[in-house]
Amino acid sequence: MTASSFGRRRLLTGTLVAATVPLAVACSRDDAESVQFQSPNVTDTPASRNVRDFGATGDGTTDDTEAIARAFEGITQASAVYLPGGTYRVTAWPAMADYATVYGDGADVTTVLYEQNGTLIDLRGRQRVNFRRMGFFTTGDTSTCFSLSACFRCSFDSxxxxxxxxxxxxxxxxxxxxxxxxxxxxxxxxxxxxINNHGIGLTSECIQNYVTASKFTSNRVGVLGTGGDFNAGMAFTNVEFVSDNDPDTTDRHVRVDGPANDWWFTNVWFEGSEVALSIGTRETGGPSQFGMVNCKISARTTCVELLYCRQPYLANIIFDPDPNSRPAELVIDAEHVPTGTAVNLISGVDDDLDSAVFPDAWTVIGRGTMSGPTFTSTVVTRTVQDDVDLLQARDGGDAVTAAVLSDGTWLSDRREAGVVLKDESNAYWRLVVGTDGTLTTQSLGTDRPR
Known part of the structure; x- marks a missing residue:
């Protein structure tokens, strides 16, 4: 080993030792000091207010109206008010600012009890007010729990x-x-x-609003669409409407009593009512669109009555009776609901829905059958094998009366049902073939054959 290499190695070692000394000191100093993480202040919104801090008891007997009002005092911006588990008796509810949130410990844990008539919570012109994880119980004969007027994007969660x-x-x-x-x-x-045990659970007179993964139980009327607003509508997804079988409990789960825009139901369950859904009225009108997809509907008297609607659509629906009943599965007013679409409807009462239920202009697709469509372009059938007819006409007993064969040949399987022609004087004649192949005609008069 040369002197020069030894010198370089000694210099490097000395440098490393010197560098580690301040690092060790720093680590020792950090270990000695307890450093607490502090969240940066990124908002001016105050922390949530606990109503207990303002004197509310939640004991179910004390009047907590003034204490809850104090919790809302001075709030003019986005804020949160917290009601811990308990029952809070109130006679009124304070005004709420836009973006306010009111929450509790659970829908069956935190309860606001209102024993008056009139409206408990009246929101007017509010935006994005949110209620979550709490319950409201109103006992006044003519009470209303929530009224929202000219509000936008408010929400109810749990x-x-x-x-x-x-x-x-x-x-x-x-x-x-x-x-x-x-x-x-x-x-x-x-x-x-x-939403349970009301004369009317939910009333809507206005534009589109939404119900998801929710339940309506034992309301006299679950949902009422009213007001005659041509822009009004509701959408329900993964919702249950249920009740017992006492006629005094639930009359109708859903009623739309006049003009509206659209009412949609997807994956919805109905049971326990006289009439599950009543859509439109003959006197005042009904929605432009009414749609049901993937639903199960049972009732005592009528499952669905379509009394007035421009464009109903029903798909993948099973109709069932409530216990000890045999309801009409579908009632359609042919004058005010002349057209519509029904796909894959299943009867829980008979083998299939009676085709006579549907007006003539309805398009109905069932198990291996289709009726009512009007084609506005060329209709094409294509041969798949030589011994299979392209088209068939069948009678009520399902016997073939006429057909178009795979090669395009027209075939009549009944002597009395041959080709009918119309002459210049508007008289009708049937072509008749004799046993020797001779063609003759049979006069049918001037009335169009049926």
Whole structure:
């Protein structure tokens, strides 16, 4: 080893030792000091307010109206008010700012109890107000739990809204309301909510609002579409409408009593009512669009009555009876609902729905059958094998009366059902073939054969 290489190695070692000394000191100093992580202040929004801090008890007997009002005092911007588990008796509800959130510990854990008549929570011109994880119980004969007027994008998440209607209390609470949407309130969402035991659970007079993964139980009328607004509508997805079988409990799960835009139901279950859905009225009108897809509907008297609608669409629906009943599965007013579409409807009462239920202009596709379509372009049938007819006409007993064979030949299988021609004087003649192949004609008069 040369002196020069030894010198370089000694210099490198010394440098490394010197470099590690301050690092060790720094690590020792960091270990000695306890450093706490602090979240940066990224918003001016105040933390949520706990109503208990303002004197609310939640004991179910004390009047917590003023304490809850104090929790809302001075709030003019996005904020959150928290109601811990308990029952909060109130006689009124304070005004709420845009973007406010009110939440509790669970729909059956935090309950607001309102024992008055009139409206508990009245939102007017509010945006994106949110209620979640709490319940509301109203007991006044003519009380309304929520009224939203000219509101936009408010939401209810895991909220129970309960009244006092039942078969044993009917008709005392027939005028009790759960939620009322008016004056162009739009974009309201109900997710994982329960609306139970009201005269009318949800009333809507306005543009599109949405209900998802929720349940309507034992309301006299579950949902009412009213107001005659041609822009009004509702959409329901993964929702249940249920009740018992007492006639005094539920009359109709859904009723649309006049003009509207669109009402849509997807993956919805109905049971326990006289009439599950009543759409439109002959006197005032109904929605432009009404759609049901992937639904199960049972009732005591009528599953679905379409009384007035421009464009109904029904697909993948099973109709069942409620216990000890045999309902009309589908009632259609031929004058006010002349056209519509029905696909894959299943009867739980008979082998199939009676085709006479549908007006002539309806397009109906069932198990191996289709009726009513009007084709506006060339209709094409293609040969798939030589011994299979391209077209067949069959009688009521399913016997073939006429056919177009695979090579295009026209065939009549009945002597009395041969080709009919019309002459210049508007008389009808049937071609008749004798046993020797001779063609003759048979006069049918001037009335068009049927």
């Amino acid at each position: 909220v129970t809204i309960r009244g006092n209607h039942s078969s044993s209390t009917f008709p005392q609470y027939e005028n009790q309301r759960g939620v009322v949407l008016t004056d162009n309130t739009g974009g309201t969402t109900f997710t994982n909510c329960d």
